[in-house]
Amino acid sequence: MEFATVIFYLIAAVTIGSAAMVAFSRNIIYSAFSLLGTFAGVAAIYVFLGADFVAAVQVLIYVGGILVLILFAVMLTHRIADVQITNRAVGRIPALVVVGVFLSLLVQIIRETPWQKAKEIVYAPTTSRIGDLFLENYLLPFELASLVLLAALIGAAVLSRKELKE
């Protein structure tokens, strides 16, 4: 077995393991921190796929932004002291059955499908190419995304403001 393969399995194990923690942990604090492992693992997988820019974005936004937000929200809505039923889960068995069937179906199809094959597989930094595309072919989505973020900004303000008194 190649070294790279070992590393891949290691990363995959960390990613899936911590994702499982997120899904199964009885304590929301553990769940939230496990999410860190998942995000980081996914970022590592991106690196493996030669997507250095995406990996950087993943770390910056997911780990640096979303995760922090989630942790803040967890802290704000829970007293650290009460750790009893912080993360209630119901109907685990039926959910496991449904999800299990789903996963086997997905894996089955993934293995059977003749996916498109690229002409050549390149391992090269993609940052500059993505940057070019953002300013050229993908300019419109890029601008649209900025509008989405503006809306989200305004929205977060709307949702947390006090009532208007005229």
Added chain:
Amino acid sequence: MDHPIQTDYLRWIVLLPLLGAAANGLLGATLQKKIGKWAISLFACAPVLISFLLSLKALLDLLALKPEERFLIDRLYPWLSLGSLHVDVAFWIDPLSTVMILVVTGIGGLIHVYSTGYMHEDKSYWRYFAFLNLFTFAMLLLVTGDNLLLMFVGWEGVGLCSYALIGFWYHDHVNTRAGNKAFIVNRVGDFGFVLGIFLIFWSLDQQGHGTVVFREIEKFASLMKGQEIWGVGVVTLATLFLFIGATGKSAQIPLHVWLPDAMQGPTPVSALIHAATMVTAGVYMVSRLHFLYSAAPETLMVVAVVGMATALFSATIALAQNDIKRVLAYSTVSQLGYMFLAAGVAAYGAAIFHLMTHAFFKACLFLGSGSVIHAMGGEQDMRKMGGLRHAMPYTFWTFAIAVLAIAGTPLTAGFFSKDEILWQAFSSPHSSPLLWVLGVTGAGLTAFYMFRQFFLVFFGECRADSHTRAHLHESPKAMVMPLVLLAIGSIAAGWIGLPSIFGGSRFAEWLEPVFGAHHEAHGPAALEEILMVVSVGVAALGFYLAYLMYYKSRLAPERFSSLAGGLLYRLFYNKYYIDEIYQFFFVGGTLLLARIGAWIDRYIIDFIVDGSAKTTAFISWFNGLFDNHVVDWLVNKIADTTFEAGDKFRKVQTGNINGYLYVILGAVLLAMIVKLRYWS
């Protein structure tokens, strides 16, 4: 015939009542307050009367033409154009629809006039007339529309107005329930009607001639021969579906249940809508599409059997009713049965003839009963009436004439038309002697219950309380005058359709261009005479029995009512428990299905989400079914059932977001399973 004569006044026959309705509907409340009720009356009656005059003009115009060219058409504008379907808003008249518009505007006009007297004290005077005019409009649209779609619009329109007018006095819950019942039963019929239209269009479209215009359907009807769906001929299927519509609108078994309840509306409404016009729409429709029905012998048989069964069945129910209007209601159902009997033996002319004469005498009877109710201060129970002939001479005499007519007394209108139907039932190629025997029996029953009513109301001692007795009075002129005219019609209307042994029927001749050559009697004239005498004899027997029981009181009615242990009487009195039977099978059955379905649904959802289940629902339902034995009436309960099902489905909406997400995933999995199982 391919190019009927274009005119431009036909539209006004139809549209004038609409204008009247608009005027009263939009401005009525103000007019009534500012100017007074006479303005409302003017806006209501004038359009109908003008329409009547225009209809007469149309009649004269038609008479001026050669018999086979008697068509007038008035195209307004192209209405729909969808693929191969092209429909105009166009009104046409031929001899058949001329008869109908004359009846609708003529008798309708009289009833409008009568209503100005009858409804004079009502607060919502304007609303009443707005609906009455709207009804007239819809009915005229139904009979003059030159295609099935336009007919359908009218068909729905009359149903809607009928609903509004039955529930006119909506303060009383009974009335709104009756309105709902009528509406919903009619919708069941309409469902069949729509399917029939689609089937006809679809079948013709397959042959490249998709159309819903009557004349074109007639032209291409032969193309539909040989086409089959599920092993049944398309023509048969389409006509059967349309006939379902007719049973709904014309109150035939099994959809007759709404008409007796519809008597909750004001009496002139009962006269106009539930006796003279709307309920005859089914007969008109069958006659209008006679070429299809004649091409489907199976359907004709169904029509004849249903008509006959309805005629007999409701005649027996009428024997035991005590409400003055209910007797008339069941009598109407019965007479409509006769019309369908005639249509079912392909004697469409006879059906239309009876339709016309019936419109006269039944309207007269209803208006007469309205006059009686008016005088009795709203009392409708015949056991509390009696001896009214002195107080109300006009009502008495006109009622007497109408009773004679409906009983089939020789030389009245009812005699000629009923005799024509019975003779056709005996002699036409689609008939059988059995139909004739049953028909004559029905005629005897008719004579009996009508005279029973007549004697109970007008003869003997007055059984009302002293207060009512003191206030007995003849009705105002506006009400009496229509009665007189209708009574005259009840006699004279028959003379235009004298049967063949009296020298040929003008009426049949008039309709000949529509229905084709008149079926000449297959039996000898002598036979026709003998049959006629027999049927008159049976009717006379009915009269004599009623005379003995209710006039001379020599024969106690109890002797008959206690026959077979009173079983028969109870059956008649309770209308064969039809409502209850419907309740049990339809409502019980659907309730069962809905509950089981909903129970399973809920059980699974609850199990998944909460891991717990509630099993008591089923048991409590089981008790509930037996508790439910006091069964009321059909349709309200069917509605309840639907509501119930809705309630159960709604329960799935628990407000629980996890449950919602389960539904997505479950659906995706289900789709995959179906795909793997059936399409891979």
Added chain:
Amino acid sequence: MVVGLTHYLVVGAILFTLGLYSVLTRRNAISILMGVELILNGANINYVAFSHFSSGNVEGQIYAVFVIMLAAAEAAIGLAIVLAIFQIFHTIDVAAAETLKE
């Protein structure tokens, strides 16, 4: 054994289904949102993997970047709503916020 496309896709599928499991079973609004993030990450792995093995250009990577951006926006709004809910209901258990039904 060489790590191929299928391996990545399976990892993506597992993350996806774990996310589904979270949203099905969790009653805590924040946990459900975390489940949604797992779903998005699962899909994102697919995009980057396909970008690498199937299309050979960076289209899929760009898609992934956009997904991450929108996930951030959605998380911001989601958590703002969660906080608003907490102020009103004093809990973020979705079972408690079930006033809207029937």
Added chain:
Amino acid sequence: MDLGNFESLRFFYPETILTGTILLLVVLDLVLRSKKSLGYIAIVGCLISLWATLELYGTLGGWLFHRMVILDNFSLFFKVLSLLAALLVIWMSLDCLEIQGVHKGEYYTLLLTSALGMFFMASSSNLLMAYLSLELVSLTSYILTGSLPHNRRSSEAALKYLIYGGVASGAMIYGMSWVFGMTGSLDYARISEALLQGEVNRLGLFMAFVFILAGFGYKIVFVPFHMWSPDVYQGAPTPITAFLSVASNASGVAIMIRFFFPAISRLGEGGNWSYIPGVEWPHFLLFVSMVTMTLGNLCALNQQNVKRMLAYSGIAHAGYLLMGLVVLNNDGLRAMLFYVAVYLIMNLGAFLVVVIVANATGREDVEGYRGLAWRGAAIPAVCMAIFLFSLTGLPPFAGFVGKFFLFAAVIEAGGMFVLLAVVAILNSVISLYYYARIVKTMFLDFPQPDDPKVEMTVNSSALLGFLSCLTVLLGIYWGPLASYAGQSLRFFVR
């Protein structure tokens, strides 16, 4: 026509104007003290953008911005619709008491942003643009739903909407990723080429479609992706509910047609389309359509809350709309477009009456409509009756014509579809109950002495008159709209 970024700007005025209005509103909200004028500015912005959109008719169709969006009659139709919806909803909001406590600047900004998102939903030619625009609409919808400050229902609705939308769009992008993997491209035209020529795994493709359907389906609100809508419709401020029920639904229809027709089906003889063999989505949607309309109508029967009832009625209407999709021909699509437009008018009208009544009484339940016609609100009551009867599909209102077109398309297709038509007709019979119930309550029940009088502002009465006249007018004279819908079926494919 395949234009780059700068050449495209010429055909991009409507969007530019709308974006400009949005930014202007953000700035003015900070500057102005009186927020009253913001609504009028938003309306003016919409009107100018509408004008610019109409100006674009007659230009050649084509790709803009390096094949990111498509300009064709189809997208213009839905742009006009979403602008109209936004315009009418802003108009409706002007006098709505329920949103008095909402910050108007943000409110209008978000409404317009949502409308802009709908523009892109209708014109996206690319999986990425489809996802982005869908999310833009979704995100703004979540915020607008939760915009009532310190309101239980509003916040709860927003949370449910967000979670549901998040999962649905997550499933959608997962499905899209598979399409990407099978075809190696995000562009609709190239996807279509690859799918119609190449060898594909049918099961995988089907699964991907079902996932994508989840994302589109929750916008259009058909079963089984409908569960969010009753709760959200009930909880959201009424003008927003109105907006969601018509505009969001319409743009869902647009994005779905865009993806399922020009992108992955093939246009054959006489306006008939053929789907990819092996992926029988029309067969599934046939059943989905039946179940959707039946479920929606049954659940609506006994609703006490009018908004919730209209939500279920919206579900039922989504079912009717799908009828036009499954017959796979241009007649069906035309009927769909026509019905979407008609539905927009009548449903907005119904919600406007809900707003008027809620302004006066603060109630949304059916009881609150008791004797409405005799409480000084005869005109709203009559208008409501018109809208409801039109929703039922009774002549002579626009809804009848719309339904007629749909039924005609389905029946013309024959075969299995006749069954669908039968189910749909039965359903419209059922639906009469609950619409008529409100009409009955308004006219036949007597008001209680303590029921407040209902009064209207000039704005609302003008809007009400406009919408009800249109509903009646389109029921009698619909030729222009029908031919407009027919013309809007010109897709730019390649």
